[in-house]
Amino acid sequence: xxxxxxxxxxxxxxxxxxxxxxxxxxxxxxxxxxxxxxxxxxxxxxxxxxxxxxxxxxxxxxxxxxxxxxxxxxxxxxxxxxxxxxxxxxxxxxxxxxxxxxxxxxxxxxxxxxxxxxxxxxxxxxxxxxxxxxxxxxxxxxxxxxxxxxxxxxxxxxxxxxxxxxxxxxxxxxxxxxxxxxxxxxxxxxxxxxxxxxxxxxxxxxxxxxxxxxxxxxxxxxxxxxxxxxxxxxxxxxxxxxxxxxxxxxxxxxxxxxxxxxxxxxxxxxxxxxxxxxxxxxxxxxxxxxxxxxxxxxxxxxxxxx
Amino acid sequence: xxxxxxxxxxxxxxxxxxxxxxxxxxxxxxxxxxxxxxxxxxxxxxxxxxxxxxxxxxxxxxxxxxxxxxxxxxxxxxxxxxxxxxxxxxxxxxxxxxxxxxxxxxxxxxxxxxxxxxxxxxxxxxxxxxxxxxxxxxxxxxxxx
Numbered sequence: 328x329x330x331x332x333x334x335x336x337x338x339x340x341x342x343x344x345x346x347x348x349x350x351x352x353x354x355x356x357x358x359x360x361x362x363x364x365x366x367x368x369x370x371x372x373x374x375x376x377x378x379x380x381x382x383x384x385x386x387x388x389x390x391x392x393x394x395x396x397x398x399x400x401x402x403x404x405x406x407x408x409x410x411x412x413x414x415x416x417x418x419x420x421x422x423x424x425x426x427x428x429x430x431x432x433x434x435x436x437x438x439x440x441x442x443x444x445x446x447x448x449x450x451x452x453x454x455x456x457x458x459x460x461x462x463x464x465x466x467x468x469x470x471x472x473x474x475x476x477x478x479x480x481x482x483x484x485x486x487x488x489x490x491x492x493x494x495x496x497x498x499x500x501x502x503x504x505x506x507x508x509x510x511x512x513x514x515x516x517x518x519x520x521x522x523x524x525x526x527x528x529x530x531x532x533x534x535x536x537x538x539x540x541x542x543x544x545x546x547x548x549x550x551x552x553x554x555x556x557x558x559x560x561x562x563x564x565x566x567x568x569x570x571x572x573x574x575x576x577x578x579x580x581x582x583x584x585x586x587x588x589x590x591x592x593x594x595x596x597x598x599x600x601x602x603x604x605x606x607x608x609x610x611x612x613x614x615x616x617x618x619x620x621x622x623x624x625x626x627x628x629x630x631x632x633x
Numbered sequence: 634x635x636x637x638x639x640x641x642x643x644x645x646x647x648x649x650x651x652x653x654x655x656x657x658x659x660x661x662x663x664x665x666x667x668x669x670x671x672x673x674x675x676x677x678x679x680x681x682x683x684x685x686x687x688x689x690x691x692x693x694x695x696x697x698x699x700x701x702x703x704x705x706x707x708x709x710x711x712x713x714x715x716x717x718x719x720x721x722x723x724x725x726x727x728x729x730x731x732x733x734x735x736x737x738x739x740x741x742x743x744x745x746x747x748x749x750x751x752x753x754x755x756x757x758x759x760x761x762x763x764x765x766x767x768x769x770x771x772x773x774x775x776x777x778x
Binding site: 549559560561583584588589590591592593594595598599601 | 676721763775
């Protein structure tokens with residue numbers, strides 16, 4: 328009996344150690360590797376990445392309208408509990424003012440914090456991982472110019488087992504390919520730019536793709552439309568199955584003014600997306616529209632919540 | 634006897650007003666639908682993708698005015714779900730703000746009707762009308778197809 332319990336305990340400890348080992352956070356860059364890239368960031372170029380990425384939509388202090396006040400704290404309700412995006416202002420204590428460029432790179436590209444912990448994929452590094460290091464450096468330079476905001480939001484309120492942060496490492500093994508943007512097929516420069524903006528900083532698929540029970544996007548149904556995670560409506564199908572009646576010009580118009588071909592206006596979360604995209608050059612919105620218009624049909628129109 | 638009972642129950646339901654909620658939802662959806670058609674015409678003319686026509690502009694603005702006036706009255710407490718409504722609970726939690734936005738929309742449309750004499754005056758006042766749309770749609774309408 329004693330021998331059996333000894334074997335069982337050893338097995339438990341061994342499997343625990345194994346799980347601990349395979350779930351360990353893997354940052355893409357060491358500081359040496361980052362420095363050897365030899366890039367320097369430009370804050371003006373960085374503002375384009377900021378608005379393309381929509382950082383303020385989650386990280387701006389709620390209840391005020393300045394997108395550059397990034398105190399965090401907007402509650403994101405999901406089936407796993409509530410997430411509170413952190414303060415990413417330049418405050419050295421409550422924000423990311425003490426971060427180095429490589430810290431932002433590993434956060435965006437690997438979902439790993441400067442303390443070496445996993446970020447929850449509510450932070451959509453599953454899309455941001457496709458950003459170019461030079462764009463990350465530019466974004467860093469821009470973020471440094473923004474005002475410090477004091478105060479920390481609450482920690483996430485998640486139900487067990489999602490509250491075990493280390494378990495994200497196992498989730499990443501299953502669902503985070505960390506491969507960056509796949510090589511471009513033969514397409515126009517405008518299409519390639521559109522693809523980069525949609526699949527990278529734009530992170531459109533994070534709302535417009537259905538998720539499985541562990542909260543990972545179903546890549547085979549990418550951009551095919553999905554219910555919004557907080558239960559308030561649907562994010563439409565952006566593939567040819569959903570936008571068959573829209574021209575490329577219709578898509579550009581919707582992303583510029585919010586108005587749709589049938590006289591409606593984009594609402595809900597898209598309002599802040601349209602506000603942000605309005606700050607980009609017209610050519611960026613044209614590129615996004617070109618890529619979206621090229622998407623082959625996936626699925627059908629998502630049913631409205633009754 | 635059974636038939637009599639059925640008729641009695643149905644009439645009581647009718648008298649008690651058990652169906653007006655569905656009616657309110659259908660009416661406000663119809664008004665919004667008309668708003669959309671009118672807004673599209675105004676929008677295309679403001680952009681210049683369709684030739685300007687003063688009569689069409691005035692008629693479309695009047696449609697928006699009707700909508701702005703009647704729609705906010707069609708949100709009774711028992712009309713929160715069903716009937717394909719995209720209305721969010723936030724409407725009833727923020728009724729004062731919701732009504733105030735419609736009042737402002739009504740005022741802007743009235744100003745546009747008064748000031749629009751030709752293409753130039755229309756294009757000058759049009760943005761003021763259009764900027765009302767997203768304010769409500771962001772907060773009070775469920776994202777939908």
